[in-house]
Amino acid sequence: MRKIINQPNDFVDEMIDGILLAHPDKLKTPGDDKRVLVRADAPTGKVGIVTGGGSGHLPLFKGYVGKGLCSGVAVGNVFSSPSAQQCFEAAKAVDGGAGVLFLYGNYGGDVFNFDLAIDLAELEGIETRTALGRDDVASQPNERKLDRRGVAGIFFAFKGAGAAAERGDGLEAVAAVAEDIIEHTATMGIGLSPTILPTTGKASFDLPEGEMEIGIGIHGETGIHRGPLETADQIVERLMAPLVADLVLVRGDRIAVLVNGMGATPLEELYVMYRHVHQQAALIGVTIEKSYIGEYATSLEMAGASLSILKLNDERLELLKAPADSPFFVEV
Amino acid sequence: MRKIINQPNDFVDEMIDGILLAHPDKLKTPGDDKRVLVRADAPTGKVGIVTGGGSGHLPLFKGYVGKGLCSGVAVGNVFSSPSAQQCFEAAKAVDGGAGVLFLYGNYGGDVFNFDLAIDLAELEGIETRTALGRDDVASQPNERKLDRRGVAGIFFAFKGAGAAAERGDGLEAVAAVAEDIIEHTATMGIGLSPTILPTTGKASFDLPEGEMEIGIGIHGETGIHRGPLETADQIVERLMAPLVADLVLVRGDRIAVLVNGMGATPLEELYVMYRHVHQQAALIGVTIEKSYIGEYATSLEMAGASLSILKLNDERLELLKAPADSPFFVEV
Numbered sequence: 001m002r003k004i005i006n007q008p009n010d011f012v013d014e015m016i017d018g019i020l021l022a023h024p025d026k027l028k029t030p031g032d033d034k035r036v037l038v039r040a041d042a043p044t045g046k047v048g049i050v051t052g053g054g055s056g057h058l059p060l061f062k063g064y065v066g067k068g069l070c071s072g073v074a075v076g077n078v079f080s081s082p083s084a085q086q087c088f089e090a091a092k093a094v095d096g097g098a099g100v101l102f103l104y105g106n107y108g109g110d111v112f113n114f115d116l117a118i119d120l121a122e123l124e125g126i127e128t129r130t131a132l133g134r135d136d137v138a139s140q141p142n143e144r145k146l147d148r149r150g151v152a153g154i155f156f157a158f159k160g161a162g163a164a165a166e167r168g169d170g171l172e173a174v175a176a177v178a179e180d181i182i183e184h185t186a187t188m189g190i191g192l193s194p195t196i197l198p199t200t201g202k203a204s205f206d207l208p209e210g211e212m213e214i215g216i217g218i219h220g221e222t223g224i225h226r227g228p229l230e231t232a233d234q235i236v237e238r239l240m241a242p243l244v245a246d247l248v249l250v251r252g253d254r255i256a257v258l259v260n261g262m263g264a265t266p267l268e269e270l271y272v273m274y275r276h277v278h279q280q281a282a283l284i285g286v287t288i289e290k291s292y293i294g295e296y297a298t299s300l301e302m303a304g305a306s307l308s309i310l311k312l313n314d315e316r317l318e319l320l321k322a323p324a325d326s327p328f329f330v331e332v
Numbered sequence: 333m334r335k336i337i338n339q340p341n342d343f344v345d346e347m348i349d350g351i352l353l354a355h356p357d358k359l360k361t362p363g364d365d366k367r368v369l370v371r372a373d374a375p376t377g378k379v380g381i382v383t384g385g386g387s388g389h390l391p392l393f394k395g396y397v398g399k400g401l402c403s404g405v406a407v408g409n410v411f412s413s414p415s416a417q418q419c420f421e422a423a424k425a426v427d428g429g430a431g432v433l434f435l436y437g438n439y440g441g442d443v444f445n446f447d448l449a450i451d452l453a454e455l456e457g458i459e460t461r462t463a464l465g466r467d468d469v470a471s472q473p474n475e476r477k478l479d480r481r482g483v484a485g486i487f488f489a490f491k492g493a494g495a496a497a498e499r500g501d502g503l504e505a506v507a508a509v510a511e512d513i514i515e516h517t518a519t520m521g522i523g524l525s526p527t528i529l530p531t532t533g534k535a536s537f538d539l540p541e542g543e544m545e546i547g548i549g550i551h552g553e554t555g556i557h558r559g560p561l562e563t564a565d566q567i568v569e570r571l572m573a574p575l576v577a578d579l580v581l582v583r584g585d586r587i588a589v590l591v592n593g594m595g596a597t598p599l600e601e602l603y604v605m606y607r608h609v610h611q612q613a614a615l616i617g618v619t620i621e622k623s624y625i626g627e628y629a630t631s632l633e634m635a636g637a638s639l640s641i642l643k644l645n646d647e648r649l650e651l652l653k654a655p656a657d658s659p660f661f662v663e664v
Contacts (some may be wrong), residue, residue: 002524002541002635004601006563007573011604014564018603021610022623192334209334231338232346264596266632267390269336271350272343278353291354295627300598301635303334303392 049096084116105150139214154236251285380426398658437482470547583617
């Protein structure tokens with residue numbers, strides 16, 4: 001392994017220690033379990049948003065806890081769900097009387113534990129709603145889109161639902177914003193090399209040198225095409241065409257774009273990709289109103305990238321433009 | 333190669349195209365040469381700050397052009413200096429009548445070309461000063477510190493000098509701020525694997541799997557120790573001890589810390605490192621007043637990290653805390 005770590009079993013907790021030591025003004029642990037983090041300045045009277053999932057995806061999930069984003073987070077081991085108790089603890093800590101939205105990616109273990117947390121929250125009289133990120137178009141065809149996995153595109157839902165909660169929307173309305181954004185978000189990924197899991201020393205997937213896998217998931221889930229590595233422009237076209245089809249983008253549409261690095265892919269390459277995304281959008285008469293380029297949802301040191309598109313209307317664009325402030329994402 | 337690029341020779345220009353397409357509200361090309369970028373909203377009457385150097389280090393250098401940071405930048409090919417003409421073009425574009433500070437890393441090619449640019453600027457009646465980032469303590473011993481290379485710690489000088497220019501300091505004062513910060517900044521790096529240069533397909537350095545190189549430069553320059561990979565805590569101690577000695581940190585001192593990822597090292601590992609930096613600082617009675625953790629100066633997809641420390645006084649801390657806004661760095 002080529003990792004800067006101590007004991008592999010301490011990796012997640014030591015990483016959280018680092019986050020808490022670096023950002024005491026922004027994040028805190030509400031109880032004794034440091035895998036549950038909340039905004040240091042969580043306002044009362046507003047809807048709380050709790051996210052969570054496996055570790056190893058920074059800035060997902062802990063990076064999106066802050067003003068105008070999520071209110072709390074529960075994380076598990078690398079690529080493993082947090083427990084129901086942890087999800088519940090996060091909800092209890094951020095509930096300011098207006099209820100809590102659980103907003104996370106559609107993975108079996110996460111759904112199982114967050115659903116148990118709903119029961120625990122109800123016993124405490126905390127009203128909850130759930131919205132599942134399910135933007136990975138390679139994971140299921142359009143007719144089964146409710147079964148899709150959630151990947152980097154959940155960032156748009158954090159941003160929009162967080163802005164809605166911050167302006168004082170009620171629980172139903174914040175949940176509806178999250179659902180609306182999820183409904184209009186689609187993502188495709190490409191993998192060039194796997195990550196090595198710290199505790200097992202095993203690769204997250206196998207891929208011969210010089211090959212690429214289109215449609216790969218952020219834990220190395222199998223994609224829809226494997227073949228020799230192509231040029232950046234060819235890759236962008238392979239990623240973008242299914243998104244345009246899935247979102248039924250037509251001339252005159254407006255979109256937001258996220259070109260996301262998976263961990264080991266240089267920012268330079270993401271900008272080379274963005275250049276062609278912009279060219280392709282212009283070709284079909286679609287306007288990019290907002291772009292995000294960088295690492296938003298990673299898979300430790302995996303080499304690869306993903307392209308997410310959110311189809312915009314005035315409301316969605318306004319929510320994206322609203323202020324936000326977390327240790328990892330700032331919108332001024 | 334495992335890169336998302338088109339023709340290797342087009343890599344730099346296509347990356348810049350992507351940056352300009354993504355951030356038209358923040359960055360622009362003043363002339364026909366897109367390797368020269370300036371703030372879209374550069375104010376007149378204030379001191380201009382021009383940086384530059386080789387490509388392949390994003391967000392260094394182009395990422396630090398914006399409000400409260402640098403005013404303009406000239407970049408060359410991957411790991412290659414910009415031309416004198418490009419450095420001059422940047423200076424001419426950002427000169428608002430108050431003169432221009434050239435602020436860049438201490439490398440032979442860059443010094444040669446920026447020095448020629450000074451002559452060109454003088455012919456145009458533009459007053460200039462120069463400050464060289466030279467924070468890499470592994471590159472020269474303390475008694476030859478003026479010969480040290482510049483690495484990630486130059487970020488502190490961008491931030492401080494940029495804030496000084498923004499508040500209206502004159503050219504001498506802005507240059508003095510940059511020199512003062514450089515004088516109190518020290519950096520040590522660790523490399524775990526090289527980057528592959530796009531045009532040649534060659535590795536930037538050789539390192540057997542499972543080994544680490546302490547003191548490595550951001551282009552793969554030889555360090556001061558090579559051996560089997562150690563734990564994160566051991567690595568932090570190896571990086572931090574020379575910095576504490578070089579800056580003569582003693583109980584009661586205040587510092588700012590930058591834990592910088594070189595490209596392929598996950599953010600999680602940087603936080604594991606930061607945790608121990610914080611512990612070690614506490615042990616010697618030194619307080620971390622400001623911390624930066626993430627990718628600030630990379631070497632494409634090199635695996636590794638660096639630790640930079642800036643010894644603070646009230647003035648330096650105030651300059652760090654001043655607002656800044658570029659596509660890659662925001663301080664609110």
